[in-house]
Amino acid sequence: MHEIYEFDWSSIPGALPYLMHGMVISLEITASAVIFGIVWGTLLAMMRLSSISPLSWFAAGYVNLFRSIPLVMVLLWFFLIIPHLLETIFGFPRGTDLRFGSAIAGFALFEAAYYAEIIRAGIQSVPKGQISAANALGMTYGQGMWLVVLPQAFRNMVPLLLTQAIILFQDTSLVYVSALADFFGAAYKVGDRDGRLVEMLLFAGAVYFIICFAFSQLVRYYQKKLKVA
Amino acid sequence: MGYHWNWGVFLQPSATGSDTYLGWMISGVEMTVALSLSAWVIALLLGAVVGVLRTVPSNVLSGFARAYVELFRNIPLLVQLFIWYFVLPELLPVSLGNAYKQSNPVVQQFLSAMLCLALFTSARVAEQVRSGINSLPRGQKNAALAIGFTLPQTYRYVMLPMAFRLIVPPLTSEFLNILKNSAVCSTIGLLELTAQGRQLLDYTAQPYESFIAVTLAYLLLNTVVMFGMRWVEARMRVPGYIGSK
């Protein structure tokens, strides 16, 4: 009996294609949730800032609701409850695999609440005079928003939006609760199968670290450039 | 659509005996709160130390602090949790590892979960502490040094008390995060609120009631924390400083 754990990394090479496939799923979920989250988040932010009270109440309620619930809980809703609900309403055949779609919908709706707050702060960081100036030139509210306010707001927000994307990428590992084989799910399954959970978990951690660290350094570099300009 | 709503289910005795299903929920809430609070205390202390280290004029110390922050920030919480729970006991010397593995499973789960949440959050607290310190006017540090404080005294008496007051709002949201992040710990079988929700769903066959109740419980916890921290914020306000009245 050895006093010290002996590492055995031999299950990794053979599992690489499977792990790669898992990584593609992680990235797909991240990308679609980022895009949808930003679009829906922008709309929510504009509603929240709008002078039409029902819109602004709706947006505030939505954002506060999703920001108060754990992501795991939201995902469980989307894996366990919503598919069931959709089956009853739309009559999908039982057992249709809605997990991937559910995962994306869950992440997107959840992240939109976080994006909405970032974007709202971004819009508010643009001085009020800019909208007056746009109006004084005869632009409509929509033109002023689209041509003048949002471009400036987004420029200020890019680092925050990207940082949120890194967090989202890390959070995709939580689809584990649905047994969907994203990168982490794949690594866990391989480790479990080969009795090499220790190595696979450390490997997964290292891969996430390298990707997230590299990307966050890029964001930081971009942020510095932005400050100089 | 033919669903049979039954909110009375919470008052029925649970499948395993003595307790009611409502009792399950309450014990879930207790576990979530205990886990979050204990992790929060450790995170604040560690975060304060690491955050201060990031600002000290020593490359070795600030480099170490930066590595600490980057490590815990760039690995998903779930992966960290699994490493604490599955990997760490294996890496301990065998005798110690075996003793640990033979201890009460709930204790194992709770310890792993607490350490995981604490260190994960401490990295984020450290960043807040650092930005709080950096946002203080430069003259503060010089003024403190000029009246004869050593550097540690300067931190202890001048910079930290002010920095902590400035970062109460972001620390509030970090506490809310710990509360939400604790749900991840349901994956290692710790029976906190989310895990109780899944159990409820399995045992009662009333999925909507179970999940709505758990979701509402989280909303309630959030609200309580927000009001609590608002009170703290109001008490700690520095007269005449930004944001004070």
Add this chain to the structure above:
Amino acid sequence: MIIIDNVSKRYGDFQVLTDCTTKVGKGEVVVVCGPSGSGKSTLIKCVNGLEPFHRGEIKVNGVSVGDPKTVLAKLRAHVGMVFQNFELFPHMTIMENLTVAQLKVLGREKAEAEERGKQLLDRVGLGAQALKYPGQLSGGQQQRVAIARALAMDPVCMLFDEPTSALDPEMINEVLDVMTELAQEGMTMMCVTHEMGFARRVAHRVVFMDHGCIVEDDAKEAFFAHPSSERARQFLAKILHH
């Protein structure tokens, strides 16, 4: 050109404007002055509907500003406005600042818009700066660009809201020179400003406001020679003795 008839406005309980009546004829230059908080900036912002008002009527070129049927964007396209803080769009080059509204509001062709932009930049003496960004120009230069941006829309009249009060003293004259030239060419102008030298040189009339009311509305010569109200006398005494 601009008719302001009995205009009143409040913020909650606070009366910002009370029964203001004045007008600016075609080709006329009217300077609006008064102590800070007197409502002069609010009044000028009512003229192009940036601030709503509760009572009274404002007509610009025959179009009623307060009428809900009026398309404000259309009206504003022909009323130039220059702001205290310039409000150039920082994410666009100087040339883009000058052309964006021509393209998107007036629907001009790009070449035409740029031609017009170039012409106006030369005119305010900044032809060489077309490709720079607002942040790279001095305050005075930015304000001249802002004037050019407003002129690019071929406005029927121009509104100036304290155009020099955010500027360092040495930059004030370069902006006033552009405004003076504009006045001499016969542009209809309503200017909120404390620059009494400018008022003496080019204004036809001076409107003096205090506490949301128009206290004096006189020909320039009369206003400077013997203001009829005590408040205007005090105001002039303070401003001119510096």
